[in-house]
Amino acid sequence: MARNGIQYGDVxxxxxxxxxxxxxxxxxxxxxxxxxxxxxxxSEHFRTWRAAREQNRDVPPPKGVPEVVVNVAxxxxxxxxxxANEALSHYREEANRQVESAQQEAAEARQQAANAEQRESALAEHLRHTEQRLEQLHRELAECQARExxxxxxxxxxxxxxxxxxxxxxxxxRALTAAEEDFTMQLEAKQxxxxxxxxxEEQRNEAAEARLMALLDTLRQERANEEKALQKRLQQWEKRSETLEQELRNKNDTVSRLQIDNGKLEQQLQTNQGHQETLKAALETAQRNLDQARRALEVEQQQSIAREEWQQQLWQRMEAMQAQLASLPEVMAPKSQE
Incomplete structure (x- = not known):
């Protein structure tokens, strides 16, 4: 609403x-x-004036006014x-910028207030932790003093x-010093x-060394004798080895001949095995034929038994017929007499 200081007429x-x-x-x-x-x-009076001007814009000019003047006007x-529109848009933009700036400042103020509250809460929490830590340090100090x-x-x-x-x-x-002195005296006596x-011991070692040298000479002599005997035995063993080698060569020759004979025998054995397989096949064939003959014989025997039974029955019938024929005259005689 417009203030009383400035009126529409003034504007x-x-x-x-x-x-x-x-x-x-x-x-x-x-x-x-x-x-x-x-x-x-x-601004309110100016908008009112503009609205009135918009309403009166289409009103025709008074008669008698030149057209040029009307066009220029x-x-x-x-x-x-x-x-006017440009100026008004400028003021509107300026007002919008001021409003946005004020809103931004208000948001910043609210954010600063929130930050201040958070800092205050953090400081209060830190103060509480500090007091708790201080109390704990006092207790630890008392414990440290007690431990001290x-x-x-x-x-x-x-x-x-x-x-x-x-x-x-x-x-x-002092006891160790006395013991060391006593030990030193005992050590000197023992030394x-x-x-x-x-x-x-050196004297005994010299005597033992003399005996050892004599014993060593004896052992050397015995070793020389043993080497001679061993050489003789080696010669005998060499002769025996030559004899054995000759016998081995003879036996190898015999083995070679036996291997040759064995090869021949193996060939004969293979040949015999072939004949044996042939004979085995022939035997199997003969066995099958024999089985068939046996089965045929059994069939023939069964047929023969059947024929014998049939012949027996036939003979029985013939005997019955002969008996009937023999009794026929006797039966016919009474009938003829009648």
């Missing part, structure tokens, strides 16, 4: 002033002419409308034990005894 008068100067009316120029007023109020009016007192007590006890062990070690060292025994 219309400012527009007429601009048109009389040849300027295109716009909200900014109208405000410059008026020297005051808000853009919203001036129409052209000027059209250009004024285009300029405990370790100090153990260190004091360990110091006492170390002093006692040091005293024991010094006593052990002297070992040296005496070593001298005795």
């Amino acid at each position: 219309q008068q400012a527009i007429d002033t601009l048109l009389s100067r040849g300027d295109t009316p716009s909200v900014q120029r109208i405000r410059d002419v008026l020297g005051t007023g808000s853009f919203t109020t001036i 129409s052209e000027l009016w059209r250009e004024a409308q285009e300029l 007192r405990h370790w100090q007590q153990q260190a004091q006890q360990a110091t006492k034990h170390a002093e006692q062990h040091l005293a024991d070690l010094q006593g052990a060292q 002297q005894a070992w040296e005496e025994r070593l001298a005795q």
